[in-house]
Amino acid sequence: MDSLSNSPYVLIFPFPVQGHVSCMLKLAELLCLSGVNVTFLNSDIIHHRLLRYTYVVSRFSRYSGFRFETISDGLPPDHPRSGITGNRVVDIFDSIKMVTKPMFREMLLPGGCLNCGSRPPVSSAIADGIMCFTIDVAKEMGIPVFLFRTVSASCFWAFYCIPKLIEFGDLPIKEDDEMDRFVTGVTGMEKYLRLRDLPSFCRAIDLSDRAFQVITSETQETHRANGLILNTFEDLEESALAQIRKHIPNLYAIGPLHAHLKSRLTSPLRSSNSLWEEDRTCMTWLDEQAQKSVIYVSFGSMAMLSREELIELWYGLVNSKKNFLWVVRPNSVAGDGQNIPAELLEGTMKRGYMVRWAPQEEVLAHPSIGGFLTHSGWNSTLESIVAAVPMICWPYYADQQVNSRQMEDVTISLPPLIVVFPSPIQWPVNTMFDLAELLCLSGLHVTFLLTPFTNTLLIRHFNVESRLNPYPIIRHLQR
Ligand code: UDX
Numbered sequence: 001m002d003s004l005s006n007s008p009y010v011l012i013f014p015f016p017v018q019g020h021v022s023c024m025l026k027l028a029e030l031l032c033l034s035g036v037n038v039t040f041l042n043s044d045i046i047h048h049r050l051l052r053y054t055y056v057v058s059r060f061s062r063y064s065g066f067r068f069e070t071i072s073d074g075l076p077p078d079h080p081r082s083g084i085t086g087n088r089v090v091d092i093f094d095s096i097k098m099v100t101k102p103m104f105r106e107m108l109l110p111g112g113c114l115n116c117g118s119r120p121p122v123s124s125a126i127a128d129g130i131m132c133f134t135i136d137v138a139k140e141m142g143i144p145v146f147l148f149r150t151v152s153a154s155c156f157w158a159f160y161c162i163p164k165l166i167e168f169g170d171l172p173i174k175e176d177d178e179m180d181r182f183v184t185g186v187t188g189m190e191k192y193l194r195l196r197d198l199p200s201f202c203r204a205i206d207l208s209d210r211a212f213q214v215i216t217s218e219t220q221e222t223h224r225a226n227g228l229i230l231n232t233f234e235d236l237e238e239s240a241l242a243q244i245r246k247h248i249p250n251l252y253a254i255g256p257l258h259a260h261l262k263s264r265l266t267s268p269l270r271s272s273n274s275l276w277e278e279d280r281t282c283m284t285w286l287d288e289q290a291q292k293s294v295i296y297v298s299f300g301s302m303a304m305l306s307r308e309e310l311i312e313l314w315y316g317l318v319n320s321k322k323n324f325l326w327v328v329r330p331n332s333v334a335g336d337g338q339n340i341p342a343e344l345l346e347g348t349m350k351r352g353y354m355v356r357w358a359p360q361e362e363v364l365a366h367p368s369i370g371g372f373l374t375h376s377g378w379n380s381t382l383e384s385i386v387a388a389v390p391m392i393c394w395p396y397y398a399d400q401q402v403n404s405r406q407m408e409d410v411t412i413s414l415p416p417l418i419v420v421f422p423s424p425i426q427w428p429v430n431t432m433f434d435l436a437e438l439l440c441l442s443g444l445h446v447t448f449l450l451t452p453f454t455n456t457l458l459i460r461h462f463n464v465e466s467r468l469n470p471y472p473i474i475r476h477l478q479r
Contacts, residue, residue, distance in 0.1 A: 008124065027229075029060075030260055042068055043100075071104060108141050109141070149229070151378050157240045161187070165185035165186065170183045232256075237406075272361065283359065285353045294368045296369050314344045318347030371389060
């Protein structure tokens with residue numbers, strides 16, 4: 001009690017999905033390592049899934065100032081919380097605001113489970129930045145509250161500018177052929193952010209779209225909190241951070257959290273906070289592969305593929321003649337379970353390995369990994385940067401479009417030269433690839449703008465992986 005009562009006591013409350021929970025748990029652990037008491041408030045469902053894994057339990061049990069508490073997310077147990085696209089996130093959001101908010105308030109009242117027993121009273125709260133109702137509750141209790149956003153600073157800034165995007169006529173997007181126009185309403189990004197790179201919610205034809213409204217209003221409320229915390233760092237996002245600071249001066253860029261945590265953990269305990277069981281057999285498979293020979297393919301914790309996308313991607317991977325490690329998450333494919341063409345299974349057996357969930361940070365750090373085909377979730381992006389693994393970005397939804405564009409922009413210190421392949425037939429791809437290689441040899445940086453099909457073509461016929469390795473070439477897949 002004595003040592004606990006002398007330290008600050010922070011309450012951390014994430015939005016209950018994998019990418020948010022695991023990242024905020026890393027923050028919690030870092031605080032514990034600095035001697036701060038932490039209560040981590042999880043939804044019942046997430047808590048149950050997380051604590052199935054003994055390595056998580058044993059890791060957190062080492063911190064005497066740490067404890068989990070749980071709260072309902074307000075949805076019925078059989079609600080399909082994962083496999084989320086915009087609407088499902090909105091389901092969780094609405095239910096938390098309506099059902100969970102009053103419970104949260106009760107828990108914080110004197111005598112409530114967050115404010116009783118041997119622990120000192122909560123001295124501050126760090127809440128997920130898409131749960132701004134926490135500001136009202138914490139303020140009512142006289143507790144300072146900081147918001148934590150799991151997205152990049154660039155994405156947060158794009159969200160923040162949505163009212164200006166509307167005022168300047170960038171939104172709503174009127175025609176599909178406008179998509180390559182640069183936006184005018186996001187200060188500091190006018191030279192590289194195109195309409196197609198705005199967060200996917202901005203593609204809603206109708207601005208009364210619920211997901212669009214939720215994200216816009218939550219972001220606009222940020223300034224009511226005592227500060228904003230982002231999982232990023234100055235060198236990576238200096239310009240976006242400077243823009244945000246003009247509006248939210250108490251801005252803390254404290255990432256990349258997973259790297260800070262890794263450097264602080266001295267014991268060999270696994271630092272993962274996965275909600276799915278990690279299939280570690282892929283590490284043994286990676287051990288058997290040549291250095292930088294494997295492309296790691298993973299689309300994070302929420303993206304859903306259609307069966308057509310799955311099969312096309314599969315053909316691309318098999319026909320690339322490259323080794324690949326592919327994560328196909330449970331329930332991540334619509335129409336799952338239908339017959340898979342035999343040639344794909346055969347091709348995969350020759351050079352691929354598939355798992356339902358991988359120990360991603362360890363995978364990215366493995367010497368056999370030469371590239372990452374990613375959906376550009378912010379955690380995955382940071383993990384790839386830290387592991388120095390080149391990315392092929394295939395953004396799916398939400399913030400991922402901004403991240404993907406940003407990766408092209410920040411990685412390139414010279415103005416990028418964009419080589420567009422106008423038609424996906426063999427000879428222009430070949431010729432323009434040769435041209436790009438020549439430009440690289442002259443010290444220029446090149447971005448390829450590709451459709452998934454032309455990318456497959458390039459991989460299949462022109463041995464691009466090994467030819468690209470020495471150059472700052474980024475391939476950008478268009479959805
Ligand atoms: C979404 C958003 O796109 C993201 O930007 C936001 O920060 C969180 O919510 P998500 O689909 O969860 O993202 O992707 P990402 O942010 O990349 O997080 C996925 C996490 O799951 C990563 O930490 C990754 O290491 C982990 N993961 C993924 C595994 O541990 N194993 C896997 O097989 C796949």
